Amino acid sequence: MERERFEILSATMLRLVRAVQEIKAQKMGAYGLKGRSAAVLCRIFEQGGGMSATALVKACEVDKAQISRCLAELCEKGFVVREGTGEHRYKQNYVLTASGMAAAGDISRAFADIERTVSKNLTAHELEGFYRTLYRLCDNFDALLLKYQSSAENRKTQ
Incomplete structure (x- = not known):
């Protein structure tokens, strides 16, 4: 009986993860973004203003190196810009550009729609x-x- 429950849990979780990954890939693929970069973009969007790399590390619960890679990708694609210059780049804010605002809004709306859709009837x-x-x-x-x-x-x- 316990083995059956474990098999059901494993299969169901795998099915759920695959569905989520596919949906996210379709939406984020339109912007050429990977999952973590889209999450960082949306986190800055939700914050309303800019966020520093240090704040993003805490908010996204990932290491500095990964946040740096995401921010580099987002800057390269023109979705965010770093405010100011200087030595302390982890303390400088990254803010959304107009295209970043549009992409983050679209992705956030898609995630909200996904959440509404999968939780209906609950x-x-x-x-x-x-x-x-x-x-x-x-x-x-x-x-x-x-x-x-x-x-x-x-x-x-x-």
Whole structure:
């Protein structure tokens, strides 16, 4: 019985991830963006003003190197510009250009539409319970992964 539930969970999660990736790829592909860069673009858009690389690291929960790559891509494509110059570029704000504002607005609207569509016929209570459960499952899987990684490291040192 437990094995069946695990197989259902694995297959369902994989199906969900594939669908989300495909939808995101179609929308972001129109702008030539990868997922993380689109997320950074939308985060700056949601903020309303500019954001520094340091603030984006915290807000997006990714490392500085990845944020730097995303910002470089967004600058290259003309979606954002860095305000000011100087040594402390991680503290300088990146602001949306007109094309960045249009792209971020379009992507944000698409994500909102996706969220509305996939959550239709579900009550707010059901969605709240689903997300609470999903976060717990993720935490449990993270803990299990750490356990397996620790066991693998112990075997290597023996």
